[in-house]
Structures are given as C-alpha cells and as structure tokens.
Amino acid sequence: MPDVWRHAWRLARKDLLIEFRSRTAILSAVVFTVLVLMVFNFGRDPTAVAAIDLAPSILWVTFTFAAMLALNRAFQLELENQALDGLLLAPVSRSSIYLGKLIANLAFVATVEAVGLPLFAVFFNVSILPVLGPLIAVVALATIGFVAVGTLFSAMTARTRFAELLLPVLLLPFMMPPLIWAVLATAALFAGHPLSAVTGWLSFLAAFDIVFVTLAFALFPATVDE
Amino acid sequence: MRLLKTGRWITIVGLALLAAVYVRALAFTPLERFQGAAQKIYYIHVPSAVCAMLAMGLVGVAGILYLLLKDPRFDRFGEASAEVGVAFSLVMLTTGPLWAKPIWGTWWTWDARLTLTLFLFLLFLGYLLLRGAVTEPGLRARYSAVLGICGLVLLPFIHLSVYLFRTLHPEPIVLKPSAPSLPSEMLVTLLFSFLVFTILYVGLVTQRYAVSLLREQADPHA
Numbered sequence: 482m483p484d485v486w487r488h489a490w491r492l493a494r495k496d497l498l499i500e501f502r503s504r505t506a507i508l509s510a511v512v513f514t515v516l517v518l519m520v521f522n523f524g525r526d527p528t529a530v531a532a533i534d535l536a537p538s539i540l541w542v543t544f545t546f547a548a549m550l551a552l553n554r555a556f557q558l559e560l561e562n563q564a565l566d567g568l569l570l571a572p573v574s575r576s577s578i579y580l581g582k583l584i585a586n587l588a589f590v591a592t593v594e595a596v597g598l599p600l601f602a603v604f605f606n607v608s609i610l611p612v613l614g615p616l617i618a619v620v621a622l623a624t625i626g627f628v629a630v631g632t633l634f635s636a637m638t639a640r641t642r643f644a645e646l647l648l649p650v651l652l653l654p655f656m657m658p659p660l661i662w663a664v665l666a667t668a669a670l671f672a673g674h675p676l677s678a679v680t681g682w683l684s685f686l687a688a689f690d691i692v693f694v695t696l697a698f699a700l701f702p703a704t705v706d707e
Numbered sequence: 708m709r710l711l712k713t714g715r716w717i718t719i720v721g722l723a724l725l726a727a728v729y730v731r732a733l734a735f736t737p738l739e740r741f742q743g744a745a746q747k748i749y750y751i752h753v754p755s756a757v758c759a760m761l762a763m764g765l766v767g768v769a770g771i772l773y774l775l776l777k778d779p780r781f782d783r784f785g786e787a788s789a790e791v792g793v794a795f796s797l798v799m800l801t802t803g804p805l806w807a808k809p810i811w812g813t814w815w816t817w818d819a820r821l822t823l824t825l826f827l828f829l830l831f832l833g834y835l836l837l838r839g840a841v842t843e844p845g846l847r848a849r850y851s852a853v854l855g856i857c858g859l860v861l862l863p864f865i866h867l868s869v870y871l872f873r874t875l876h877p878e879p880i881v882l883k884p885s886a887p888s889l890p891s892e893m894l895v896t897l898l899f900s901f902l903v904f905t906i907l908y909v910g911l912v913t914q915r916y917a918v919s920l921l922r923e924q925a926d927p928h929a
Contacts (some may be wrong), residue, residue, distance in 0.1 A: 630857065633853070633857070634854075637837070637850045637853065637854075638837075638840075640841075640846070641837070641840035641841050641850075642840050643840055647836060647837065647840055650832075650833050650836060651833045651836075651837060651854065653829075654826050654829055654830050654833065654861065654865075655857065655861055657826065657865065657868070658861070658864040658865055658867070658868040661868045662868065685867070685868075689864055692860060692864075693857075693860070696856070696857065696860055697857075700774075700853045700856060700857070703774050703849050703852065703853055704849065704850065704853055706849075
C-alpha cells in the first residue's frame with residue numbers, strides 16, 4: 482500500500498508540474514470562473530432579486546462548471562504522443578494511476594475554487610468570513626465527490642469522439658446529489674444558521690464521497706486495461 | 708433468425724394484450740370518484756414507470772456481470788435493456804404530465820419523484836450516447852459496464868436527495884407495507900397491465916438483443 486501512495490504522489494506531481502510550467506489550463510480555468518461570476522451578475526434583475534438569495538446557486542453553478550473544465554483536461558494530457566500507453570506500461574498499479582489523477586485534479590479544482598471564493602464574496606457582497614470554516618468543509622466535501630466520479634469518467638470520455646461534450650452529459654447527473662446538499666448547506670450558512678444545522682448535509686456529502694471514491698477506485702482498472 | 712422471431716412474437720402478444728388492457732381499463736373498470744376519466748392513465752403510467760426502473764437496475768446488474776465474467780452476452784443485454792428503458796421512461800414522462808395538467812393544474816413540477824425519473828431518463832440517454840461514441844467493441848462494453856454500475860449506485864443517492872423535498876406525487880397504493888387500498892377491479896386491471904408491460908419488456912429486449920447479435924455477425928469489428 483505505501484507503494485500505491487508513493488506512485489500516486491509521483492504521478493500527481495508530474496501532472497501538477499506540467500500545469501505549473503505551462504499555466505495555460507489553470508489560467509483559463511480561473512478566467513472562466515471570473516467570467517461565469519460576471520455573467521451571473523447580469524443574469525439577474527438586481528431590483529427584483531437580492532444577491533444573497535441567489536448567492537448559493539451562483540457559487541455552486543460556477544464551481545460545477547469550473548470543475549468540469551478541469552476534468553476534461555486530466556486525461557487529454559495523456560493522449561498527446563500516446564503518453565497514456567507509456568503510463569500503463571510503467572510498473573505502477575492501475576489504482577495508483579487513478580489516485581494520482583484524483584490528487585492532481587483535486588489540487589487543480591481547489592486552486593480555482595480558492596480564487597473563485599473571495600471574488601464571489603467581493604462581487605456579490607457576501608460576508609463569508611464568519612462562516613469560512615464550515616463553508617470550506619462543504620466546498621471540500623462536495624468537490625471530492627464531483628472529482629472522484631469525474632476523474633473516472635474523463636478516463637473513459639478522453640478516448641471517445643466528442644470528449645468535451647460527452648463528459649458533462651455523463652457527469653452532471655452524478656454531480657446533482659452533492660450539488661443539492663452543498664447548495665442547501667451553503668444557504669443555511671449564509672442565512673446565519675448554527676453549525677448544527679448543516680451537519681446533516683455534511684454527513685450526506687461524506688457518505689457520497691466514501692461510496693464514489695471507493696467505487697471509482699475499484700472500477701478504474703476496467704477503463705484502462707486492454 | 709430464431710431469437711428475433713421469438714422476440715417479435717412475444718412483442719405481438721404483448722401489444723395484443725395491451726389493447727386488452729385499454730378495453731378493460733376503459734369499459735370494465737369503475738371511474739375514480741375525484742379524478743374521473745383522467746385516472747385511467749394510471750394503468751399505463753405506473754407499469755411503464757416500474758418497467759423503466761427495472762430496466763435501469765438490470766443495466767447495472769449486467770454491467771457487474773460483464774466485468775466479472777467478460778461475457779459479451781451481458782453487454783448486449785445491457786444495451787438492449789437501456790434502449791427499452793428509454794422507451795418506457797418516455798411513456799412514463801409523457802403520460803405523467805398528461806395526467807398532471809387536469810389534476811394538479813400544471814404539466815411539470817420539480818417534485819421528488821418527477822425529478823428522480825427525469826434523472827433516470829437522462830442516465831439512460833448518457834449510457835446510449837457513450838456507447839455511440841466508442842467504436843471499439845471491447846472498450847465500449849467495459850465503458851458502458853462502468854457507467855451502468857455507477858448509475859445503479861447513484862440511484863439511491865438521488866432517491867435520498869429528492870426525498871428531502873416536499874412531494875405532490877400520489878403515494879404508492881399497491882406496493883406499500885399495508886394491503887393495497889384500491890377497489891379490486893382497479894387492482895386487477897393494474898396487475899394485468901403490469902404483466903403486459905413485463906411481456907412487452909421481454910419481447911422488446913429479446914428483439915433488440917437479436918439485432919445486436921446480427922450486427923456483430925455481419926461486421927465483427929464494429
């Protein structure tokens with residue numbers, strides 16, 4: 482087992498290093514997030530709908546789209562020069578490839594969210610500081626759920642036609658349960674409810690994460706083996 | 708081919724019996740006191756919904772069996788069941804609003820059960836789209852098995868999340884812990900319709916399975 486983690490970390494490091502050196506994907510994702518936030522500003526009538534009523538939806542739709550953009554990239558990277566074949570020939574287990582991709586994707590999406598969250602607070606005048614701890618917990622738990630399923634699916638869609646279109650179609654139904662719980666929890670936090678009001682949502686999110694990380698971990702070899 | 712013919716005959720018997728369901732529902736089953744004639748759609752709506760759920764469940768089970776045994780028959784069955792499931796979901800999603808407009812006064816509400824079934828329908832479509840996007844048969848079978856299993860695991864979660872919201876949808880009156888609470892004529896019509904929809908499911912899946920088999924024989928690489 483320590484080998485699995487070591488290999489996974491190496492793989493994640495490789496992906497993140499490529500990302501850090503080129504910075505194209507991460508910058509595009511950040512700019513995209515800012516643009517989606519701006520679109521939301523013009524997509525509502527400020528005299529009819531207060532920003533705070535719409536805030537949880539704005540936050541989560543933005544994060545969902547940004548995560549989708551990040552996930553499309555994960556295995557596309559390995560298609561250039563048949564890098565995926567090289568990766569599969571390497572003496573590492575399939576499970577560590579999945580874990581490595583999962584870690585890299587989580588780091589990528591977390592970076593985008595770390596930029597998006599303060600901008601969201603500034604643009605829509607939402608005071609997130611008093612609820613920052615629980616909010617980060619909600620964001621983290623929901624993101625793990627999305628990305629766990631998304632990493633598995635992007636391994637499949639990357640090698641199909643219309644990969645960019647197919648991934649959202651397959652993934653959005655799977656994002657829906659964590660999204661519903663995350664929006665409800667976020668709304669409760671912004672409304673100033675006590676922490677005990679959101680522990681139920683947090684445990685749903687955690688249950689989803691545990692089930693789907695385990696399932697994706699077990700199913701991943703079936704998507705890459707020849 | 709014998710399998711195709713068998714499937715065709717089962718479907719023909721199913722369709723003939725479906726006509727009998729209509730006759731029985733319209734002429735020999737009493738009118739519901741509050742909903743009147745609108746309630747008649749119940750005998751089509753509920754069985755097709757149950758068959759759609761059954762089809763989705765079997766797609767997932769076929770996926771598990773395929774990954775364990777690598778037998779292409781399970782893959783063919785999964786594809787057939789998903790396509791027939793789409794058809795049954797469409798019947799359910801059209802008959803539902805037709806009933807809801809006079810009874811609820813609206814075609815659609817974001818109600819728990821409606822949302823759940825719409826997800827079911829979209830999952831089926833995603834499954835078929837994925838199959839269409841992969842050309843290599845072995846890869847296609849494994850990918851669709853993975854998606855089918857994930858769908859099977861997702862259903863309880865969607866169930867859990869939609870049940871947190873209020874519902875307008877009538878509660879189950881047959882498949883519930885206590886005894887069915889509808890008149891025996893209505894119950895008989897409903898059970899008859901369940902039987903007919905199951906026959907239709909078997910007939911359509913058998914035909915679809917035979918078509919996949921013929922296609923593979925005609926072009927082993929597609």
